[in-house]
Amino acid sequence: MNIVLLDPRQTESELWSISAKRQIEHLTTHVDIQVGDTLKVGIREGKRYLTEIVSIDETCVQLKPLQQEIVPAKHPVTLIVAMPRPKVLRRLIMDAVTLGVEKIILLHSCRVDKSYWQTPFLQQVDQYVTLGLEQAGDTIAPKIELYKRFKPFVEDILSGLITADCPAFVAHPYAEQPMPYALQHPCTIVIGPEGGFIPYEVDLLIKNGCQAVSLGNRILRTETAISYVLGRLFSAS
Known part of the structure; x- marks a missing residue:
């Protein structure tokens, strides 16, 4: 604390x-x-x-x-992540808040077990946010939103978040384009579940404006990928 x-x-x-x-x-x-x-x-x-x-x-x-x-400044990033296993959810929220994410969106996808949305941990999210703020010395909580339908979210919500000045990147281990670094503008990051997004989901994300980017040839855990991506994208902040 x-x-x-x-x-x-x-x-x-x-x-x-x-x-x-x-x-x-x-x-x-x-x-x-x-x-x-x-x-x-x-x-x-x-x-x-x-x-x-x-x-x-x-x-x-x-x-x-x-x-x-002075209150630490947030990173101008919206983090979209497939709903993780309940035990991972606590660490994920705490770490994202500590790292200064401005907005967090939890999203359903094909490889997310529907039971994850019934976890009591979801009712405790504010506690994890508080712990993350206390760790970082911050006072302003990020916005947190939940979406249980993948396709409507991507087509109706995500596509509206993407602009020329605010691109969206989906982390995909088999993409040829590397993840950018040291950005000087806002962005949206999309992270899949432990098993990754299925090809249909990746194609839908790309079709609606996301850029598929690679973090290298190692397959990372969800919470590890988030820390790595934020550190890479805002290393000069």
Whole structure:
């Protein structure tokens, strides 16, 4: 936890308060906070501050804001990823948020088991977003959208996101064109499921404006591919 995220209601008085058990346990056990220490705090969907700890007890840590700090900028990217296995979903969301993705879209595809959409992890996505923001020192959550029908999404939604100034790249291990790097403009990235998109899906994506690009001759796990692609595309950011 590199920043403590607070609900705006926790900052309405002169002294701000941390009351979440998870946050207090982390700060007292792992950070060993003391009265007088400074602490980085963010207001959810708002600004970020350096604060001073005024008091500590088992149920509340009180803070005094000292000065405003800069919130890390997002990467101008929409990440579209085939719905992963439930256990991967948590890591994927956390990592994408930490890396600064502006928008995340979870999409169904042929090789996505329909049971994945019933996972209780989907109801916990906001928790994973919070953990990712705290890791990155960010306060602004990315937009997250879910689409359970591949063809209507590609034809009706995705095609409208693609412009000359905002291209879309689908990572495909058998494409001849390499993934670009160090972009200076927004883009959309499409990542398939563990088994990859089927040929029909790749063809439909290309037909509707996506560029099929290769990440090399190694087949990567979904969460590995996302980190690699973001690092490559925005290496100069």
